Amino acid sequence: MIKFASLQFRFQAYVALVVLVIVGVLFGVTGPHLVHLYNSTVAPCAAHNDCQSAILALTNTDSSLQTFGNALIIFVPALIGMFWGAPLIARELETGTFRLALAQGITRTRWLVTKIAIVGLASMVVTGLLSTIVTWWSSPLDRVNSFVQPGNVAFAGRFSSLIFGARNVAPVGYTAFAFVLAVAAGLILRRTLPAMATALGGFVATRLVVSSWVRPNLIAPLQRIVGLNDKAISSLSFNQSDGRFTLTAVASIRNAWMYSTHVVDRSGSAPTSAFLAQACPARNGGDPLTSRCLSKVATKFHEVVTYQPGSRYWTFQWYELAIFLGLAVLLSGFCLWWVRRRLA
Amino acid sequence: MTNIIETNDLGKKYDRHRRWALQHCTVEIPAGKVVGLVGPNGAGKSTLLNLAVGLIAPTSGDITVLGKHPGDGPSQLARVGFVAQDTPTYSGLSIANHLRMGEWLNPTTWDSDLAHHRIRKLGFDPRQRAGSLSGGQRAQLALTLAIAKRPELLLLDEPVASLDPLARREFLQSLMEIVAEHGVTVILSSHLVADLERVCDYLVVLVSSQIQLAGDVSTLLASHYRLSGPRRDPRSLPASQEVIGQSHTDKQSNLLIRTNEPILDPAWVVKPVTLDDLVLAYMSRARDDGRTINQGLSVVR
Numbered sequence: 001m002i003k004f005a006s007l008q009f010r011f012q013a014y015v016a017l018v019v020l021v022i023v024g025v026l027f028g029v030t031g032p033h034l035v036h037l038y039n040s041t042v043a044p045c046a047a048h049n050d051c052q053s054a055i056l057a058l059t060n061t062d063s064s065l066q067t068f069g070n071a072l073i074i075f076v077p078a079l080i081g082m083f084w085g086a087p088l089i090a091r092e093l094e095t096g097t098f099r100l101a102l103a104q105g106i107t108r109t110r111w112l113v114t115k116i117a118i119v120g121l122a123s124m125v126v127t128g129l130l131s132t133i134v135t136w137w138s139s140p141l142d143r144v145n146s147f148v149q150p151g152n153v154a155f156a157g158r159f160s161s162l163i164f165g166a167r168n169v170a171p172v173g174y175t176a177f178a179f180v181l182a183v184a185a186g187l188i189l190r191r192t193l194p195a196m197a198t199a200l201g202g203f204v205a206t207r208l209v210v211s212s213w214v215r216p217n218l219i220a221p222l223q224r225i226v227g228l229n230d231k232a233i234s235s236l237s238f239n240q241s242d243g244r245f246t247l248t249a250v251a252s253i254r255n256a257w258m259y260s261t262h263v264v265d266r267s268g269s270a271p272t273s274a275f276l277a278q279a280c281p282a283r284n285g286g287d288p289l290t291s292r293c294l295s296k297v298a299t300k301f302h303e304v305v306t307y308q309p310g311s312r313y314w315t316f317q318w319y320e321l322a323i324f325l326g327l328a329v330l331l332s333g334f335c336l337w338w339v340r341r342r343l344a
Numbered sequence: 345m346t347n348i349i350e351t352n353d354l355g356k357k358y359d360r361h362r363r364w365a366l367q368h369c370t371v372e373i374p375a376g377k378v379v380g381l382v383g384p385n386g387a388g389k390s391t392l393l394n395l396a397v398g399l400i401a402p403t404s405g406d407i408t409v410l411g412k413h414p415g416d417g418p419s420q421l422a423r424v425g426f427v428a429q430d431t432p433t434y435s436g437l438s439i440a441n442h443l444r445m446g447e448w449l450n451p452t453t454w455d456s457d458l459a460h461h462r463i464r465k466l467g468f469d470p471r472q473r474a475g476s477l478s479g480g481q482r483a484q485l486a487l488t489l490a491i492a493k494r495p496e497l498l499l500l501d502e503p504v505a506s507l508d509p510l511a512r513r514e515f516l517q518s519l520m521e522i523v524a525e526h527g528v529t530v531i532l533s534s535h536l537v538a539d540l541e542r543v544c545d546y547l548v549v550l551v552s553s554q555i556q557l558a559g560d561v562s563t564l565l566a567s568h569y570r571l572s573g574p575r576r577d578p579r580s581l582p583a584s585q586e587v588i589g590q591s592h593t594d595k596q597s598n599l600l601i602r603t604n605e606p607i608l609d610p611a612w613v614v615k616p617v618t619l620d621d622l623v624l625a626y627m628s629r630a631r632d633d634g635r636t637i638n639q640g641l642s643v644v645r
Contacts, residue, residue, distance in 0.1 A: 004445050007437070008434070008437075097432045099432055100433065101449070103425070104445070104446065105422035105493060108415075
């Protein structure tokens, strides 16, 4: 059955091979330039004190390839699910060829398990290779992104949904899941096109649920207390709207995935508008955020940062892989049950 | 003589349909026969065959094929060859690849010489893709795959339904050659008696999901007669004569009866029946019975 499953898979395998070669050449040719640029401009930038321009120059290099690489790894699992997974069984049911296959001297269990294993493993290998290429190519950019602080409270760097899901091992899990989900949809719906649509919807929904709800709650985040006069503060803004004052501070923790930052006093309450107005009066409509005002605030208030440290990146990657591989195994078991009990 | 298929009150109901596709089916099919399974479309022929291959599981009752449950492990699968309805083949695969599939998926029983010999004899180019074959050629390919696994029982589900008369004759010719050469028991279904007449020596008539008749063709033909004579009430016939079909004009009665005793009444002109007469009579009787039941039901409502 292994030979026959491979024979049936050969056209898809050729397509995958062509894609791999094209992507490999494209990124293989342009990659060394990015590494060179990083080593020659960004690495020594602190000495020349022109880091901002060096980083900007690097992040603007090959920007369409950056987008393509990220999009490729984000979309490949869904595409593999739709074009390899959905037709795997649905096509046999549509054309009636499953009756030919199941009339041979092999059990339906072996038929299904072999088909899922051969094409599923190929999907994972293809995604793994593509992800490796893109991860390697993007590594200078990712290193820069991890310490560029875009004055953003929810800074996530390598943990941001787009980057996290397009690097290293997580995409392999996504592909395994998308593939088996589409196989299952094809098995139940018995038609390729509806199975493709259902699998796409199911995959996108699962990815969103995991990235926006499951992943942030997998490991309890760390908390760090940062003094307001500390150098750890990368930006501080003082806002006045509708006559109310608020203070926002952003701590700079390299590589971290920031959940939140709060300016609070010892009892945990934020500075009141009245306190801020009194401590930092705006003079002549100018910026009230003076060092005098800040030191006044800092006597009573500090900043609480909730975050995942960068050292947990690989833990999250393995968790993500395990979650999606686990789902894929469960769905495979379901397919097996269906084929044995319900397929006619 | 051993039975190749035995069913006991076999029934099948599909999830998506309310009606039974097959019901109260109790039949014994002896080995070494070419069995014709005949009935109108939707009578349950495919359901019975799919149950026998093990593609579907019964809802009630049970079925044994070659003494075992259908589809019970690779050894049982190897003993039954099956040509499914519309003779499915992989349209993207070449004939040679279909033979490879047969070899890979039937590792213990595959007769490669037989398969290649048949393909050569049919004049097929092994490189040709199955998708570009005509209906008749595709059926021949499917038959080749089914026979090259050297089954003890070969099941064919409406193999000639979509073929033109010439391809039909050629296919049945091939089938008869295979039967003569390998002594395999064959069950083939059709909604046309004409397809089965020349090849079958055993007949099973299936109408409205129930078996109406099963028996040796020669026995069946020898125990049924067409009677015509002056009009009379069929109820006045001797108890040994079962009326299967009847039609009356003002003056004349035409009956099709079943009896194992000689017909003594000189008023009748007695003629032998053809297989066609026989099957049609049983089919219309089943249909009329169905109608009576339905009418009864509507009165009760």
